[in-house]
Amino acid sequence: DTEVTQTPKHLVMGMTNKKSLKCEQHMGHRAMYWYKQKAKKPPELMFVYSYEKLSINESVPSRFSPECPNSSLLNLHLHALQPEDSALYLCASSQERSGTAINYGYTFGSGTRLTVV
Amino acid sequence: LAKTTQPISMDSYEGQEVNITCSHNNIATNDYITWYQQFPSQGPRFIIQGYKTKVTNEVASLFIPADRKSSTLSLPRVSLSDTAVYYCLVVKTGANNLFFGTGTRLTVIP
Numbered sequence: 001d002t003e004v005t006q007t008p009k010h011l012v013m014g015m016t017n018k019k020s021l022k023c024e025q026h027m028g029h030r031a032m033y034w035y036k037q038k039a040k041k042p043p044e045l046m047f048v049y050s051y052e053k054l055s056i057n058e059s060v061p062s063r064f065s066p067e068c069p070n071s072s073l074l075n076l077h078l079h080a081l082q083p084e085d086s087a088l089y090l091c092a093s094s095q096e097r098s099g100t101a102i103n104y105g106y107t108f109g110s111g112t113r114l115t116v117v
Numbered sequence: 118l119a120k121t122t123q124p125i126s127m128d129s130y131e132g133q134e135v136n137i138t139c140s141h142n143n144i145a146t147n148d149y150i151t152w153y154q155q156f157p158s159q160g161p162r163f164i165i166q167g168y169k170t171k172v173t174n175e176v177a178s179l180f181i182p183a184d185r186k187s188s189t190l191s192l193p194r195v196s197l198s199d200t201a202v203y204y205c206l207v208v209k210t211g212a213n214n215l216f217f218g219t220g221t222r223l224t225v226i227p
Binding site: 004031033042043044045048050055056088090091092094096105106107108109110111113 | 204213214216
């Protein structure tokens with residue numbers, strides 16, 4: 001299995017709702033990532049998990065709450081979002097790198113298209 | 118982190134070779150260069166990476182001069198399905214983060 005699977009593919013939520021995005025991979029990758037991408041813009045890094053521990057939080061508002069229950073799963077819990085949070089949310093995974101380890105490429109999912117109304 | 122600069126957009130006819138050049142003047146000794154391709158409503162896809170000289174795979178070639186301050190992604194004989202955004206990234210060895218620049222929107226014309 002060489003894929004990153006994201007569910008749901010589309011999500012519409014109100015500003016008072018609580019929802020979760022799910023990401024799953026079975027490639028044995030120990031680093032997982034959440035990115036946010038607005039239309040016609042590059043992906044922006046939100047969170048990095050390394051060995052199921054949060055290692056990077058790129059100053060993301062607390063209405064976004066990541067969770068890594070195990071080495072194959074990554075969730076993004078959403079609460080009290082704003083319309084400007086509407087975007088494509090991408091999950092990615094990679095081999096964990098440290099020291100002189102070289103990046104052999106990230107694998108991205110197809111994303112969840114989120115619309116906040 | 119080294120900043121990258123690449124053309125915002127390029128057009129090419131089908132069957133032609135396309136070269137996209139990326140500038141990364143502040144690249145550090147332990148940085149390497151990687152390129153990703155992204156189609157609309159999909160996640161980026163890894164194309165190729167390199168540290169110096171030339172790297173070739175089944176999809177593309179990557180040319181990196183000796184000073185490493187730039188790199189060129191070469192796509193041979195493009196087809197309509199190569200229409201996408203191409204991102205050049207400079208990544209630090211051992212780092213667990215990818216920061217995307219603006220990318221180059223390639224449009225292949227019939």
